[in-house]
Amino acid sequence: MEKKMALIVDDSSLARMMVRKFFADGFKDWDLLEAKDGEDALAKAQGQSLHLALIDFNMPGMNGIDLAEKLLEKQPGLAIHLVTANIQERMQLRAEAIGIGFIKKPINQEKITAAMQGVAG
């Protein structure tokens, strides 16, 4: 089976390690692209066909919402979820407004599984 590709963007190494572990434990048919901020993510996503993007909000430089908008311009319909400790209602509404999902940190296996429901293919 062809592997799917997920983009993980978070300035925290811990957060990326946690996601990596969940994928390694439960979703072996996925490859991960990891980036530490928006610029890094855009560079690494260049030319890739992504199936899922999990993006932190509060990062140096570009925030997660701005990054999500740029990724959607490049790949309309991509399943994107904002993964953030900023759990305020306004933040959830902002994610909703641009048509992306919202996951409250800390992330776990169930939350990743739920995020995969919207993945095409």
Place this chain on the structure above:
Amino acid sequence: MHGERKKMFRLSELEEDALKEFFNMGLGMAADSLSQMVQNEVLLTLPKLKVVPYEEATHMLMESQEEKLVAVRQNFKGELTGTALLIFPGNESLELVRTLLHEDIPLEVLTELEQETLLDVGNVILNAFLESFTQMMSVEFEFESAEFLKGSSRFLLDISSHLAAQKQSLMEGVNEDDERAFVLMMDFKTSDEEDTQHTLSGFVVLLFSQQAMYILKRELEVILSNL
């Protein structure tokens, strides 16, 4: 053991990153509570973390701060011992009270309500914040009652005064070689998109005793070794 304690306390880059992320999650929960209270979005900055001598910590905290500040201080003790401070510029605390009460209240009445209201806010925010640590680590600690402080930045940000308060309340005090502080800082402000009159800002500072710093490091090592 004593000699070992004297060694410079250091966190690895990854441990520092992990602690910042826990701090980030803690303030995220706290900001959600505050956001519900003020019915406005609370904007958060990226967390800053430093392990520095107390004097430097005091100096760092005083940088770019206004002359007058108000603070809610919450000491905690147990496996983790330390002090959490929620600090507002002095001229903004009354604005916060006005925002929380959602009413146009005369200044003299506001001043009367200031202490009580800010203690309530501090209690909610700092508890939400500290409890996030217990969710992610196997450490237990208890909160003491929160205190309201008002004064000059020099007084409020003097780390040694907070340590003295801990010492008094904890009886056993802190060790003589507790020469370094863990300072975690994160700024926040309410969104000013809708009403510029009701913008307020502040920051949260966490200070840990030397012993607590070693416990935190141990917990971080356990968490990271499982990833």
